[in-house]
Amino acid sequence: MAKTKKxxxxxxxxxxxxxxxxxxxxxMESTVKKAIVSIQPEPIKAIVPVEAMVKAIQPVANADKPxxxxxxxxxxxxxxxxxxxxxxxxxxxxxxxxRPKHYALTMLPYxxxxxxxxxxxxxxxSDARARFKRxxxxxxxxxxxxxxxxxxxxxxxIKRGIHPKEWxxxxxxxxxxxxxxMGTMFxxxxxxxxxxxxxxxxxxxxxxxxxxxxxxxxxMAAVDWCPKDxxxxxxxxxxxxxxVCERCGTPVIxxxxxxxxxxxxxxxxxLLRFDGIDWPERVKTLQTNWIGxxxxxxxIFKTEAGDDIEIFTTRPDTLWGATFMVFSPExxxxxxxxxxxxxxxxxxYKIQAARESDIEREAVGGEKTGVFTGSYAINPVxxxxxxxxxxxxxxxxxxxxxxxxxxxxxxxxxxxAKKYALPIVEVIxxxxxxxxxxxxxxxxxxxxxxxxxxxxxxxxxxxxxNGTKVNTEKGRKNPGIAAVIDWLEAQxxxxxxxxxxxxxxxxSRQRYWGAPIPMVYCKTHGWNPVxxxxxxxxxxxDVEWKPTGESxxxxxxxxxxxxxxxxxxxxxxxxxxxxxxxxxxWYHLRYLSPDYDKGPFDExxxxxxxxxxxxTGGIEHATMHLLYTRFFHKAMRDAGIVEGNEPMMQLRNxxxxxxxxxxxxxxxxxNVVAPDELVAMYGADALRAYLMFAYRWQxxxxxxxxxxxxxxRWLRRVWTIFTESGxxxxxxxxxxxSPATASDETKRTLRRRVHxxxxxxxxxxxxxxxxxxVSSLMELLNEMYKAREAGxxxxxxxxxxxxxxxxxxxxxxxxxxxxLWTNQLGRPYSVHQQPWxxxxxxxxxxxxxxxxxQINGRVRDRITVPVxxxxxxxxxxxxxxxxxxxxLEGRQPKKVILAHRRLVSxxx
RNA sequence: GCCGGAGUGGCGGAAUUGGCAGACGCGCACGACUCAAAAUCGUGUUCCCUACGGGAAUGAGGGUUCGAUUCCCUCCUUCGGCACCA
Numbered sequence: 001m002a003k004t005k006k007x008x009x010x011x012x013x014x015x016x017x018x019x020x021x022x023x024x025x026x027x028m029e030s031t032v033k034k035a036i037v038s039i040q041p042e043p044i045k046a047i048v049p050v051e052a053m054v055k056a057i058q059p060v061a062n063a064d065k066p067x068x069x070x071x072x073x074x075x076x077x078x079x080x081x082x083x084x085x086x087x088x089x090x091x092x093x094x095x096x097x098x099r100p101k102h103y104a105l106t107m108l109p110y111x112x113x114x115x116x117x118x119x120x121x122x123x124x125x126s127d128a129r130a131r132f133k134r135x136x137x138x139x140x141x142x143x144x145x146x147x148x149x150x151x152x153x154x155x156x157x158i159k160r161g162i163h164p165k166e167w168x169x170x171x172x173x174x175x176x177x178x179x180x181x182m183g184t185m186f187x188x189x190x191x192x193x194x195x196x197x198x199x200x201x202x203x204x205x206x207x208x209x210x211x212x213x214x215x216x217x218x219x220m221a222a223v224d225w226c227p228k229d230x231x232x233x234x235x236x237x238x239x240x241x242x243x244v245c246e247r248c249g250t251p252v253i254x255x256x257x258x259x260x261x262x263x264x265x266x267x268x269x270x271l272l273r274f275d276g277i278d279w280p281e282r283v284k285t286l287q288t289n290w291i292g293x294x295x296x297x298x299x300i301f302k303t304e305a306g307d308d309i310e311i312f313t314t315r316p317d318t319l320w321g322a323t324f325m326v327f328s329p330e331x332x333x334x335x336x337x338x339x340x341x342x343x344x345x346x347x348x349y350k351i352q353a354a355r356e357s358d359i360e361r362e363a364v365g366g367e368k369t370g371v372f373t374g375s376y377a378i379n380p381v382x383x384x385x386x387x388x389x390x391x392x393x394x395x396x397x398x399x400x401x402x403x404x405x406x407x408x409x410x411x412x413x414x415x416x417a418k419k420y421a422l423p424i425v426e427v428i429x430x431x432x433x434x435x436x437x438x439x440x441x442x443x444x445x446x447x448x449x450x451x452x453x454x455x456x457x458x459x460x461x462x463x464x465x466n467g468t469k470v471n472t473e474k475g476r477k478n479p480g481i482a483a484v485i486d487w488l489e490a491q492x493x494x495x496x497x498x499x500x501x502x503x504x505x506x507x508s509r510q511r512y513w514g515a516p517i518p519m520v521y522c523k524t525h526g527w528n529p530v531x532x533x534x535x536x537x538x539x540x541x542d543v544e545w546k547p548t549g550e551s552x553x554x555x556x557x558x559x560x561x562x563x564x565x566x567x568x569x570x571x572x573x574x575x576x577x578x579x580x581x582x583x584x585x586w587y588h589l590r591y592l593s594p595d596y597d598k599g600p601f602d603e604x605x606x607x608x609x610x611x612x613x614x615x616t617g618g619i620e621h622a623t624m625h626l627l628y629t630r631f632f633h634k635a636m637r638d639a640g641i642v643e644g645n646e647p648m649m650q651l652r653n654x655x656x657x658x659x660x661x662x663x664x665x666x667x668x669x670x671n672v673v674a675p676d677e678l679v680a681m682y683g684a685d686a687l688r689a690y691l692m693f694a695y696r697w698q699x700x701x702x703x704x705x706x707x708x709x710x711x712x713r714w715l716r717r718v719w720t721i722f723t724e725s726g727x728x729x730x731x732x733x734x735x736x737x738s739p740a741t742a743s744d745e746t747k748r749t750l751r752r753r754v755h756x757x758x759x760x761x762x763x764x765x766x767x768x769x770x771x772x773x774v775s776s777l778m779e780l781l782n783e784m785y786k787a788r789e790a791g792x793x794x795x796x797x798x799x800x801x802x803x804x805x806x807x808x809x810x811x812x813x814x815x816x817x818x819x820l821w822t823n824q825l826g827r828p829y830s831v832h833q834q835p836w837x838x839x840x841x842x843x844x845x846x847x848x849x850x851x852x853x854q855i856n857g858r859v860r861d862r863i864t865v866p867v868x869x870x871x872x873x874x875x876x877x878x879x880x881x882x883x884x885x886x887x888l889e890g891r892q893p894k895k896v897i898l899a900h901r902r903l904v905s906x907x908x
Numbered sequence: 909g910c911c912g913g914a915g916u917g918g919c920g921g922a923a924u925u926g927g928c929a930g931a932c933g934c935g936c937a938c939g940a941c942u943c944a945a946a947a948u949c950g951u952g953u954u955c956c957c958u959a960c961g962g963g964a965a966u967g968a969g970g971g972u973u974c975g976a977u978u979c980c981c982u983c984c985u986u987c988g989g990c991a992c993c994a
Contacts, residue, residue: 241991285912289990313994368992393992403994412992501993623989693933694920707920710933771921775932852928857975859928897974903927907974
């Protein structure tokens with residue numbers, strides 16, 4: 001596709017260069033394209049002077065008709081109005097008990113340097129919707145800030161040799177300017193930056209609250225380590241089947257380290273419930289799968305020496321079929337139970353398993369390997385003596401690190417048993433299966449089984465449960481499993497149990513650019529939090545922040561020296577910093593009162609604004625930020641700091657805008673389109689409208705720079721109809737005393753279209769259907785051109801149409817709407833403070849309805865009847881139609897169906 | 909393998925949730941204006957045929973229905989997530 005376009009453009013270019021045209025559009029286009037698509041490490045600069053490009057695409061006022069002022073110059077009006085709005089504090093949000101509040105939140109940007117479509121695409125429609133809500137009488141809070149700590153800032157700073165702080169704050173200045181250029185209604189007085197001392201002081205304070213409530217703890221564990229970024233990562237930040245670092249794509253390795261964790265798993269069950277919140281099913285599913293709840297039972301097996309071996313199983317109904325046990329190579333009992341003659345084989349296997357990365361393990365193609373320990377366990381349900389093996393398909397990180405193996409009814413155990421010739425005992429027989437069928441490979445038992453059977457059936461070889469029916473339900477919903485669990489509990493050898501894939505949140509980072517963890521270690525008193533009145537623990541500027549593999553703060557000569565808050569003796573600070581996702585777990589609270597210094601937020605502001613009513617942002621955060629912030633809120637609720645069970649009531653995710661090459665936009669791929677260039681050419685209004693119009697917002701898609709011409713033309717046509725309304729110039733748009741030449745029918749139709757559009761647009765804003773909002777407004781404009789042609793200009797209906805039109809346009813294209821409202825219509829400033837118009841249902845109603853008439857499922861004719869026509873009248877009108885009579889050929893119709901007064905269907 | 913999105917003209921997409929498939933826009937073609945170009949305005953634009961008429965078509969095939977892009981079944985493609993989870 002790209003190829004074809006290129007060659008077309010090249011052809012065009014060849015043609016135009018032959019002639020000596022003063023303005024060569026093809027030339028200009030290709031130059032611009034080059035400018036915005038090429039690989040540019042620095043913020044992209046225009047190759048062609050911006051003014052020249054803008055002039056080139058502006059319609060030049062025709063010298064013959066000086067009265068016609070049709071030059072829509074977005075650059076001029078956009079800048080003018082933004083300055084005016086800022087000066088007037090038009091978007092300042094303050095508590096107002098007399099109005100309902102609406103907290104609209106869009107995910108805060110990371111301070112990566114440039115605002116790109118990844119920012120515009122969610123923000124522009126979110127801004128439009130926030131404006132819509134405001135016009136609908138809500139006191140809207142729509143704040144913005146910056147996620148300023150973290151690895152990317154530090155890595156970029158290292159690459160450029162400047163301090164992360166300097167790099168970050170420079171980027172913030174640039175991004176703030178760009179954000180303002182979008183024409184958003186952000187309340188800049190509520191801006192919050194996570195790297196500000198006043199901000200991270202409270203991030204640290206929250207850490208201490210978590211610690212005090214037993215939700216922050218330090219433990220030695222095998223953790224994920226990114227060898228490129230030189231830091232540990234949370235489980236959520238290791239992605240993909242190759243288990244790579246979420247930030248840099250490097251495969252992670254396991255390291256045994258003592259780290260700080262948040263006890264997020266305590267909330268696993270509550271995080272699975274989404275009661276009372278309106279979140280997309282997709283996000284709920286992702287989070288549910290991530291938490292990975294499994295119901296089953298824990299059962300205590302014993303070694304022959306009498307040690308307990310706890311295992312977890314989702315299939316306690318198959319306990320009688322456990323013919324061996326498998327331990328993870330790292331299981332603590334392994335050394336103890338290994339017999340002397342097996343020791344050397346086992347040690348070798350363990351070393352090999354430890355050396356192999358997860359990828360290499362998988363590369364074997366699922367082939368299972370293992371080694372016999374030489375020891376045996378006793379199966380508590382039937383006292384069978386069964387061998388204990390170790391194998392790396394059993395993970396220490398899930399369950400107890402030991403499993404009972406039931407080869408007859410588990411595929412992995414089956415493969416393992418076949419490979420090492422271990423016994424296979426059938427304990428679930430398929431419905432209808434019998435002894436006689438035992439030779440049938442699919443239902444037979446013993447070594448004749450060809451595959452594990454995992455379907456429903458009847459328990460066999462399982463005294464005292466023989467004959468018990470088992471289905472495929474999980475947990476207690478399965479009667480067979482429920483019966484076995486009850487029995488296990490009565491026998492005292494097991495109990496109902498639940499396991500999760502979800503892990504506690506590892507928050508230590510061995511990096512400089514983050515909020516220091518406010519903990520101090522004393523030889524006598526261990527780890528204690530820095531007293532709250534001594535916060536913040538300030539991040540020092542004079543640190544060798546370049547990577548060494550050690551935490552940079554550790555290398556500072558004096559920073560880590562502290563005193564123990566208990567005894568006052570010398571102690572050392574924690575030198576790790578916090579995961580930046582901790583900073584972003586509470587930013588929506590800092591927006592409430594960014595300058596407040598008596599706490600993380602002002603309670604009065606909290607009580608008025610929280611919870612967040614509408615949250616918009618990317619789905620890529622489903623199992624990271626969106627899960628962290630829910631955990632954080634619930635933990636702080638239990639600490640008595642916040643209220644309610646959920647922080648964000650409604651969530652909507654936009655899709656991703658990919659580069660023209662179907663790849664995610666990134667500088668390294670060279671497929672980044674810079675919004676600044678398009679703003680310079682078409683204005684922020686056209687770009688906002690284009691981003692709303694071009695895609696289903698939830699889906700996203702491939703970027704296409706050409707399409708913006710369409711929304712730009714639309715806005716220019718809007719401009720034209722408001723500024724050029726015939727002989728009597730601009731007054732005609734609002735005048736009601738001009739001679740109205742339009743027929744009643746024209747005026748009636750105009751009003752109908754206006755109110756129908758208003759109804760549609762209002763509903764679509766609520767539903768986040770942004771593309772049809774713009775298309776409806778385009779359609780209405782086309783109708784207005786027709787109405788003007790028919791002499792509607794100057795009528796009261798025209799006046800109403802123009803006013804409603806600009807109000808509907810205001811959230812989408814705020815600048816042009818303001819200019820036309822205030823300066824062309826001469827209506828009171830500002831259009832953004834106008835109430836949203838009300839639908840006049842009577843006006844929106846149709847006088848007549850046109851119904852298609854189907855004969856045997858095919859549309860053959862259309863009839864027009866008055867809206868108030870009875871069903872009987874519609875039927876006879878349909879049958880009276882000449883076309884219908886022709887098709888009937890004198891026969892009587894079998895059936896005449898009138899569907900919702902929308903269609904007549906005749907069956908012959 | 910499991911879970912979840914999505915498949916509609918050359919392209920982005922619409923279709924009041926079972927009722928006229930292709931709104932709106934891009935692109936393209938032709939026309940008007942122009943010495944000419946750009947811009948603008950107008951007309952046309954799913955495909956096929958023997959063309960003022962008729963037929964086919966919403967990833968493929970089947971089903972329910974007077975009627976299916978929409979509901980059900982079986983596949984296919986594609987995107988995302990999880991994955992030796994016991």
